[in-house]
Amino acid sequence: MTDLVTWLRAQLDDDESGAQAIGPNVQLDDPRLTDGEIAHVTRWGRTRALAEVDAKRRHIARWERTNALLAAADNPGAIRNELLSVRRAFADVIADDALPYADRPGYRDEWRPA
Known part of the structure; x- marks a missing residue:
């Protein structure tokens, strides 16, 4: 996912x-x-x-904040599961945001939303 975020930032x-x-x-x-x-x-x-561009950057920022919460906190199971779910949702949004750029060099088919 980090590679997709880096690549998408370059497109933005x-x-x-x-x-x-x-x-x-x-x-x-x-x-x-x-x-x-x-x-x-x-x-x-x-x-x-x-x-x-601004909307897509905000999506990336939300994904990163969720990652930071997961990494920094010793979350009980239920809270951790909720954060994992939120992170997955933002990962899906970022994959969707990248799709219009799929014809540009560097896009990987593995990033294509299901």
């Missing part, structure tokens, strides 16, 4: 960089834009791209 960084580079008031007929930038704006729009 790439999306964020692309959205930030465009700027908030881009004109699609601006001759300074590259074909890739025009495609990005047409597909996403800056605001949506940044919101998607």
Whole structure:
């Protein structure tokens, strides 16, 4: 799972960089834009791209907080089982979040949600 999180963070960084580079008031007929930038704006729009990146990063942060709770606490059985269940749920969400990037280099079929 750690490899998936590392890989997904790199994809999110790439999306964020692309959205930030465009700027908030881009004109699609601006001759300074590259074909890739025009495609990005047409597909996403800056605001949506940044919101998607933020949401996925929050999913990763929640998974990491759950891992930290499991590692740091001497939890009784019931609490530990609940934390394990929460961690599994966030792992599934992260796998879902990564799926739109499955066509990018480095994606592994073992990460594909069931």
